[in-house]
Amino acid sequence: MYTAILSGCFALHLLLGHCRGALEIQVPEDPVVAIFGKDITLNCSFTTDANFSLGDLSIIWQLTETRKMVHSYSPLQDLQADQVESFVNRTALFHEELEKGNASLLLRHVKIEDEGSFTCFVRIKEHKKAAIMLQLAASFSKPNLHLEPNKNLKPGDEVAIACHSSGGYPQATVHWHDGKGGNITKNVTTSQVANKEGLFDVRSVIRVILEPNSTYSCLVRNELLNEETQALATITGQHPKFPAVALWLTVGLSVCLLGLLAALGFVCRRKIQQSCKENQTEDGEEEEAEARTVMKPLKNADVKEAEEEVLE
Numbered sequence: 001m002y003t004a005i006l007s008g009c010f011a012l013h014l015l016l017g018h019c020r021g022a023l024e025i026q027v028p029e030d031p032v033v034a035i036f037g038k039d040i041t042l043n044c045s046f047t048t049d050a051n052f053s054l055g056d057l058s059i060i061w062q063l064t065e066t067r068k069m070v071h072s073y074s075p076l077q078d079l080q081a082d083q084v085e086s087f088v089n090r091t092a093l094f095h096e097e098l099e100k101g102n103a104s105l106l107l108r109h110v111k112i113e114d115e116g117s118f119t120c121f122v123r124i125k126e127h128k129k130a131a132i133m134l135q136l137a138a139s140f141s142k143p144n145l146h147l148e149p150n151k152n153l154k155p156g157d158e159v160a161i162a163c164h165s166s167g168g169y170p171q172a173t174v175h176w177h178d179g180k181g182g183n184i185t186k187n188v189t190t191s192q193v194a195n196k197e198g199l200f201d202v203r204s205v206i207r208v209i210l211e212p213n214s215t216y217s218c219l220v221r222n223e224l225l226n227e228e229t230q231a232l233a234t235i236t237g238q239h240p241k242f243p244a245v246a247l248w249l250t251v252g253l254s255v256c257l258l259g260l261l262a263a264l265g266f267v268c269r270r271k272i273q274q275s276c277k278e279n280q281t282e283d284g285e286e287e288e289a290e291a292r293t294v295m296k297p298l299k300n301a302d303v304k305e306a307e308e309e310v311l312e
């Protein structure tokens with residue numbers, strides 16, 4: 001488009017000796033993607049002829065839909081009047097580029113509200129305008145996984161695995177995969193909520209029946225940035241094998257409890273028998289509960305280091 005019009009003008013220039021009255025204005029046809037919080041340049045350029053003087057130039061950048069003022073320049077100076085509050089101190093033209101026909105606008109610290117169409121309006125005797133689309137994007141954080149319930153789990157239990165990722169834009173697509181890489185779409189609920197800056201927090205919950213040594217991974221994808229980030233959890237059942245740490249912990253605790261029981265027994269023998277019996281039952285229950293602790297909290301793995309992490 002850009003080259004087409006320029007060369008059209010160039011051809012005319014060759015034919016007629018000049019390109020009279022041909023103020024042309026160029027902006028990118030595709031939307032410009034800006035990263036939330038960063039600066040972005042909205043490109044706009046115009047044709048100048050041999051007689052061009054900066055004193056004849058006016059530029060207005062405005063929001064296409066509302067025509068609100070984003071930035072204005074009128075012979076030889078920037079004008080602050082009428083600028084929309086949210087753009088104050090955030091816009092600039094490249095002054096040294098103006099005489100080359102460059103009316104590009106620098107927009108600092110882009111916000112989600114900035115998303116939309118901007119019009120570049122140029123006047124040198126005659127005037128032309130063109131619109132450019134600004135699209136905002138932000139990366140999602142690496143997800144956290146959380147098991148509910150997260151204690152005393154055993155194969156066959158129903159469990160909810162929640163995947164949480166935040167600060168992205170636009171909305172993510174979330175996929176769950178099992179250990180073999182297959183998509184799981186059943187029993188998944190995903191919700192996305194915008195925070196006050198307009199960035200999305202995504203939360204996806206999958207309900208599964210636990211199988212021993214099963215892996216679940218949650219993949220959060222930003223289509224616009226073509227980025228994805230994931231977390232995966234491998235759930236190791238106690239059954240049939242006991243993780244070594246848990247085993248030693250249980251053995252240690254059992255020894256302690258036995259010692260405690262022996263001491264209690266010794267004291268009890270000399271005390272009232274009623275209360276002694278109660279104590280023994282409670283301790284017995286505690287030991288049982290400890291031995292049934294099967295699962296441990298989850299760890300996350302980044303997509304780049306997507307090796308399986310076994311939870312222990």
Ligand SMILES: *[C@@H]1O[C@H](CO)[C@@H](O)[C@H](O)[C@H]1NC(C)=O
Nearest residue numbers: 018019020021049050051052
């Ligand atoms: C430049 O200005 C001169 C005098 O004003 C005029 O004769 C000439 O046609 C102009 N050239 C162009 C390309 O506009």
Ligand SMILES: *[C@@H]1O[C@H](CO)[C@@H](O)[C@H](O)[C@H]1NC(C)=O
Nearest residue numbers: 084085086087088089090091
């Ligand atoms: C813009 O910058 C000036 C000078 O640094 C400051 O006084 C003013 O408060 C700023 N305005 C906004 C809206 O940030």
Ligand SMILES: *[C@@H]1O[C@H](CO)[C@@H](O)[C@H](O)[C@H]1NC(C)=O
Nearest residue numbers: 041043045094097102103104
């Ligand atoms: C206009 O100036 C900006 C800032 O220097 C630059 O990024 C852009 O490429 C220029 N555009 C053209 C068409 O030269």
Ligand SMILES: *[C@@H]1O[C@H](CO)[C@@H](O)[C@H](O)[C@H]1NC(C)=O
Nearest residue numbers: 173175177180181182183184
């Ligand atoms: C899972 O879903 C995604 C997106 O719908 C798709 O690109 C991918 O090929 C699917 N994978 C499998 C194994 O079905």
Ligand SMILES: *[C@@H]1O[C@H](CO)[C@@H](O)[C@H](O)[C@H]1NC(C)=O
Nearest residue numbers: 158159186187206207208209
């Ligand atoms: C998942 O959904 C299927 C039906 O789509 C249902 O039979 C199954 O019980 C559900 N699993 C869980 C863990 O809720």
